[in-house]
Amino acid sequence: MRVVLISTYELGRQPFGLASPSAWLSQAGAEVTCMDLAVERLDEGAIRAAGLVAFYLPMHTATRLVVPLIERIRRLNQGAHIVCYGLYAPMNEKYLRGLGVDTILGGEYEAGLSSLVTRLMANGSIPRAAAQPEPTISLARQQFITPQRAGLPPLSQYAQLDMGQNQRRIVGYTEASRGCKHVCRHCPIVPVYEGMFRVVQKDVVLEDIRQQVRAGAEHITFGDPDFFNGIGHALPIVRSLHAEFPQLTYDVTIKIEHLLQHAEHLPTLRDTGCLFV
Numbered sequence: 087m088r089v090v091l092i093s094t095y096e097l098g099r100q101p102f103g104l105a106s107p108s109a110w111l112s113q114a115g116a117e118v119t120c121m122d123l124a125v126e127r128l129d130e131g132a133i134r135a136a137g138l139v140a141f142y143l144p145m146h147t148a149t150r151l152v153v154p155l156i157e158r159i160r161r162l163n164q165g166a167h168i169v170c171y172g173l174y175a176p177m178n179e180k181y182l183r184g185l186g187v188d189t190i191l192g193g194e195y196e197a198g199l200s201s202l203v204t205r206l207m208a209n210g211s212i213p214r215a216a217a218q219p220e221p222t223i224s225l226a227r228q229q230f231i232t233p234q235r236a237g238l239p240p241l242s243q244y245a246q247l248d249m250g251q252n253q254r255r256i257v258g259y260t261e262a263s264r265g266c267k268h269v270c271r272h273c274p275i276v277p278v279y280e281g282m283f284r285v286v287q288k289d290v291v292l293e294d295i296r297q298q299v300r301a302g303a304e305h306i307t308f309g310d311p312d313f314f315n316g317i318g319h320a321l322p323i324v325r326s327l328h329a330e331f332p333q334l335t336y337d338v339t340i341k342i343e344h345l346l347q348h349a350e351h352l353p354t355l356r357d358t359g360c361l362f363v
Contacts, residue, residue, distance in 0.1 A: 088136045092120075095145065098258055100239070107140070114204055133163050159187055166189050169188065170190055170196070237317030260307075264284050305337070305361070311339065337360065339363070
């Protein structure tokens with residue numbers, strides 16, 4: 087079965103939200119094509135040949151950009167099963183289904199996508215009116231596999247780190263956790279994860295970074311909503327990262343409350359190559 091995964095906007099980063107499910111769906115037996123429309127054009131031939139087209143919605147801007155694409159995909163391929171997945175998919179479920187989206191997946195979405203593809207391969211198609219057995223929001227603890235990045239544009243096409251004096255570093259991107267322990271009222275993570283977070287296993291994170299270093303990455307952005315949600319998970323990762331790649335720098339996002347709570351660990355960030363928080 088041919089599957090197309092589409093990202094429209096990911097803040098200038100190579101999308102983890104395409105690379106991770108691409109690996110899962112390939113393992114399930116699908117032929118996966120990834121399209122990052124922030125840096126490349128829509129491949130209409132791949133859309134026409136696909137049995138499933140899935141849009142990654144990690145944020146509001148990505149969701150807005152997907153809306154006109156859904157109609158375009160339907161015109162190109164009326165029989166394709168259309169999916170929206172990611173943080174903003176379940177929060178906009180009614181609206182997206184009204185646009186013709188068949189399946190909505192949020193939270194820990196890889197297993198749900200894999201289950202859906204397996205059903206489609208077994209049954210050929212699924213009636214559009216049928217209720218989806220996969221949970222709209224899953225907080226299951228997944229056993230991740232190394233993201234598949236070979237089908238994505240090279241890192242050199244994405245945003246780079248300006249070091250000054252006409253020096254730039256090629257930037258890779260990964261996620262060591264998703265969700266958040268906090269329930270800040272302004273945050274779009276809260277309606278999905280409700281104060282919970284889930285980790286990506288250390289060996290998967292490190293292998294994902296290794297493959298990006300091989301592809302030219304000189305700096306890594308950790309996209310975790312709060313890198314110190316699970317400090318016992320985060321610190322071993324950056325220690326191992328620095329031991330293997332002492333020249334590599336990185337950046338993280340950490341809530342001010344956690345910076346104060348874990349102030350004694352800030353030297354570890356500095357000493358392992360963290361350029362900024």
